[in-house]
Amino acid sequence: MPVVLPPNVSEKNFQKALDAFAGVVGRQWVLATDEDRYTYMDIYAPGDADEHIPSAAVGPQSAEEVQAIVRIANEYKIPLWPISRGKNLGYGAAAPEMPGTVVLDLGRMKRIIEVNERFGYCLIEPGVGFFDLFAHLQERKIPLWMSVPANAWGSVVGNALERGYGYTPYGENTRNICGLEVVLPSGEIVRTGTGAMSNSACWQLFKYGYGPSWDQAFVQSNYGVVTKMGMWLMPEPEATLGLKMQLPNPDDVGWAVDALQPLRLSGVLQQNPSIGNSLRVVATQTPRSQWYQGDGALPDDVLRTILSKYNLGWWGIDLRLYGYDEVNEAHAKIIKAAFAKHTKQEFEVTKWHRGEPIEDSGAGVPATRALQIINWRGGRGGHLGFSPVLPASSEHVLKQFHSTKKRYEEIGVDYYGSFTLFERYTTNVNMMVYDRDDQAMTSRVRNLFKVLVADAAKEGYSEYRTHLSYMDDVALSFDYNNHALRRLNETVKDALDPNGILAPGKQGIWPKAFRGSRA
Amino acid sequence: MRTKPRFRSLAPFMLFALTTSAAIGVGVAHPRHPRPRREDDSAQKFNEGEKLFRARCGYCHLAGGTGTIMLGRRLGKDHALLDQRTDLTAAYVKTITRVGLNSMPPHTRIEVPDTELDLIAAFIARPASAHTPPASPPSTRATHE
DSSP states (O other): OOOOOOTTOOHHHHHHHHHHHHHHHOGGGEEOSHHHHHHTSOTTSSSOGGGGOOSEEEOOSSHHHHHHHHHHHHHHTOOEEEESSOOOTTTTTTOOSSTTOEEEEOTTOOOEEEEETTTTEEEEOTTOBHHHHHHHHHHTTOOEEOOOOSSOOSBHHHHHHTTOBOSSTTOBGGGGEEEEEEEOTTSOEEEOGGGGSTTOSOTTTOSOOSSSOOGGGGTTOSSOEEEEEEEEOEEOOSEEEEEEEEEOSTTHHHHHHHHHHHHHHHTSSOSOOEEEETHHHHHHHSOGGGTOOSSSSOOHHHHHHHHHHTTOOSEEEEEEEEEOHHHHHHHHHHHHHHHHTTOSOOOEEEEEETTSOGGGTTSOOOOOGGGGGGGTTOSSEEEEEEOBEEESSHHHHHHHHHHHHHHHHHHTOOOOEEEEEOSSEEEEEEEEEEETTOHHHHHHHHHHHHHHHHHHHHHTOOBSSOOGGGHHHHHHTOOHHHHHHHHHHHHHHHHHOTTOOBOTTGGGOOOGGGGGGOO | OOOOOSOOOOHHHHHHHHHSOSOOOOOOOOOSSOOHHHHHHHHHHHHHHHHHIIIIIHHHHSTTOHHHHHHHHHHOGGGTOGGGOSSOOHHHHHHHHHHOBTTBOOOOTTTSOHHHHHHHHHHHTOOGGGSOOTTSOOTTSOOOO
16 A cells, blocks of 8 residues: 655655664664554544554664654654554544654653652653553552553553543642653753753652743643653552442432532542443443444433443442541541432442552552443444543533533434543543444544534633544634634744654644644 | 545455454364474463463453453353464464454554564464363453453
């Protein structure tokens, strides 16, 4: 099949660049066969995977090799798309935004450089997966806990750089970043925070450094290639206490958010719970065809039958308190009292104490079973995530829930949503699960996505993260003062990356050289 | 405006994946008088392959994993655990790893280099006689769920 080359690069120069890359990393780590290109595509995409096809991939093993690759890319004007482990599933996986971009695959950089038990942090490279770090901590009996996303196949660094989250008190993963090592688009290497001192004693302890703070400028960004990340880890608590409840009615999510938000804000509840509709549980257990084979979205009465068979409510809530037994008990009492104002139901209570199996603790334990949902429709399953951020109040949550569910039903896709509750906002992840072989369905899903972005923008909601195909759409919704933020982002981009070689189009930030590619 | 890339279809790959038969049995006869040295070599190779299988494929393909659940649903419980299958050829394992199947995504040569994939495929496709007897308890596997 024909190779899609980077824009404005001749076949001859492309080949020369690949040869130069091979001179740095070795021939075997320059991946440029048809099969290689295919392995970097977003296979879950709803029929538009070929809009994001890379031309090749290159796999360095060290920051020095990254520097050398970036310099060669500047020489030949080859755009690079850095990935950590490439498991950004539902958001584009390993694929680049602009077709023809070369994937800079950091998966071979897998060193866990330091784990500090006393101060609760690690310093790791981008190729370290959640499973790798978990195994490292468990094998050495280091009493530090990770924050792990629902599907934990990916990279710890990559997930934090995309603002992923887990469900422990350290669940906002990007907030745990403390100190980065970054290769800039020029090839120069820089360390952020106090790491900018060559003998820093506090690189992973003090986030801010001196003067402007840069860590977050490299998050969801195309300003540099992160080659090391300091990340705070949570000390293992003495005990945890779990509170579970099934909420029978669709509108129950409203009062549940209103009851929990003040408790999040005051610190009674320190983790971010996910209130998810129970279809997501059912979808990991059974195929849809077992329940319904008709047209359109799953009818409400069929859903009721399924839920009652499994003894599930419309929504499930799973809260967890971390710390000392007595404190957990006291906090549980406060949470129970807040819920008693709305329901006669009682929480199902579970307890864990240090030394008992970690799987029962509420610690971040990596698993990939969440991926099961994509088998729901049958055929070659695919999924796409629409994830707006809303104020954590019933007024916003109920309105957004009903409007999204209605949109799903209009195109015959089953509603699958969750609200993850932080102190002030809630992230509303909506999954669209489809059969990639059903072209009519995938085309409806693609249209739906644009409608949902527009609906959310009208309400003043942005997305916390989005799929490659919608990066420009979401960026457009940040329109204050005629898109002043985009002008700022692109001014910085052009200053740091005059040749525009690093991740053109990432988060809608286009360098001058490729600005014409904006959707 | 973005120009549509010339590349069009992945169909040739998928066809290749689907027509590569998984049903070819592993009727590789053991030599009647194997040289002990060679047997040691294969045992060592299968051992390495098993370790790599756990490390690279174990995310989904050990007991309780998402791949195991999906295979069990599609082909029955007897066919759910890849490392206990006796009907898979090395070529099939390698092809599916690279192109994916149904909901399983493809794996790059950086995630699973060719040298590792050769060992993993040889382990999965090892002769029935090299399989651990089914009575052996799966004690080292992930047992939750």
